[in-house]
Amino acid sequence: SYVLTQPPSVSVAPGKTARITCGGNNIGSKSVHWYQQKPGQAPVLVIYYDSDRPSGIPERFSGSNSGNTATLTISRVEAGDEADYYCQVWDSSSDSGVFGGGTKLTVL
Amino acid sequence: EVQLVESGGGLVQPGRSLRLSCAASGFTFDDYAMHWVRQAPGKGLEWVSGISWNSGSIGYADSVKGRFTISRDNAKNSLYLQMNSLRAEDTALYYCAKDIGPSLSQDNWFDPWGQGTLVTVSS
Numbered sequence: 001s002y003v004l005t006q007p008p009s010v011s012v013a014p015g016k017t018a019r020i021t022c023g024g025n026n027i028g029s030k031s032v033h034w035y036q037q038k039p040g041q042a043p044v045l046v047i048y049y050d051s052d053r054p055s056g057i058p059e060r061f062s063g064s065n066s067g068n069t070a071t072l073t074i075s076r077v078e079a080g081d082e083a084d085y086y087c088q089v090w091d092s093s094s095d096s097g098v099f100g101g102g103t104k105l106t107v108l
Numbered sequence: 109e110v111q112l113v114e115s116g117g118g119l120v121q122p123g124r125s126l127r128l129s130c131a132a133s134g135f136t137f138d139d140y141a142m143h144w145v146r147q148a149p150g151k152g153l154e155w156v157s158g159i160s161w162n163s164g165s166i167g168y169a170d171s172v173k174g175r176f177t178i179s180r181d182n183a184k185n186s187l188y189l190q191m192n193s194l195r196a197e198d199t200a201l202y203y204c205a206k207d208i209g210p211s212l213s214q215d216n217w218f219d220p221w222g223q224g225t226l227v228t229v230s231s
Contacts, residue, residue, distance in 0.1 A: 001170065033217040035153070044128040045219040048141065054219065062182050082143065095167040097143065097155030107214060 003090040004100035008048045011106045012077050020103045022070040022087030030089045032070040034063060037102075046085075047072060074105070082107045110134040110220055112204045117225030120194055128225055130187040130204030132165050138162070138182035141207035143218055146200035146227075156202070157189065161210035172198075194229045201226050 005023040012018040022032060032050050035043035046057050050065040056090055060075045087100040116128040130142070143158040150209035157178040166178055177190040179226045187204055202225050 031215050031217075035218075037153075042221040042223050043218075044221075045217065048217050048219070049215070050207070084152075088153075088155075088217060089211070092213065095158075095165070095212050096169060097145070097158065097167075097218075099145075099153040099155060102152040 001096070002089065002093060002098050004087055004089065004098055006085075006087060006100040006103045008101070009095065009104045011108055012074075013108045014077055014079060016077055018074040018077050018081070018105055020072040020074075020085050020105065022072070022100050023068055024070075024089065025068060027068055027070050027089065028066045030065075032063065032065045034072045035086045035088065036081075036083045039088065043086065056089045077105075077107055079107050081105060085092075110206065112206065112220065112222035114202060114204050114222045114225035117202065117227045119228045119230065121231050122137075122195060122229055124194055125192045126194060126227060128191065128202055128204075128227070132183060132185045132187065132206070135206070137180075137185040139210055141165075141210055141212055141216065142180060142187045143205045143207060143216075144178060144187075145203045145205055145218065145221070146198075147224075148197075148200040149201070150173040151200075154200075156229070158207070158212050158216070159187070160212050165212045167212055191227070194227075196229050199227060199229045 034047040037043040047063040051063040111133045113131045144156040204222040
């Protein structure tokens with residue numbers, strides 16, 4: 001089955017840029033989606049189709065995907081961005097959803 | 109406004125069964141595929157199962173295949189998950205999530221999610 005690998009944690013100072021990676025075999029050939037989950041809350045979609053933002057998601061959130069790595073980039077990080085972030089793809093070979101292990105973003 | 113409300117969770121003994129429900133509103137239910145995603149306490153997200161708009165295509169995670177059955181009733185705008193032979197490792201918060209399209213394909217993602225229903229498997 002397809003495996004997505006994320007760093008367990010990323011730390012960043014307020015106002016700086018956070019980059020969260022998601023590794024997978026030839027992930028650039030797949031569509032990658034990103035979710036934000038704050039404590040005690042359900043996940044919220046923040047990026048779909050590698051780099052598109054749903055309405056209501058700040059422009060500070062962006063995404064890219066190439067080769068074996070997809071990246072979620074959060075610019076001008078705010079305290080309110082502190083959360084767990086998950087990448088996700090659909091594995092069409094097994095008709096199943098796949099999530100990365102999640103990355104805890106800490107705002108210093 | 110799209111709303112997904114899960115119910116049916118609770119404490120159950122290993123080996124027993126439980127049926128989860130998800131009541132959907134605010135959108136045309138039978139236009140979309142639906143999914144169950146779970147999260148064990150303190151752990152990450154795990155996709156459990158998905159079903160296409162007309163139940164013609166269904167998928168399961170290997171961890172639940174043969175034990176769980178997903179279904180939907182479009183007339184009642186409801187999604188279900190029948191969970192049999194429950195194990196301690198099935199203990200998790202179970203989320204219902206709406207797909208962006210009608211089928212299980214290469215571009216499925218989940219938006220929005222319900223608030224979840226907690227399943228605890230313990231003797």
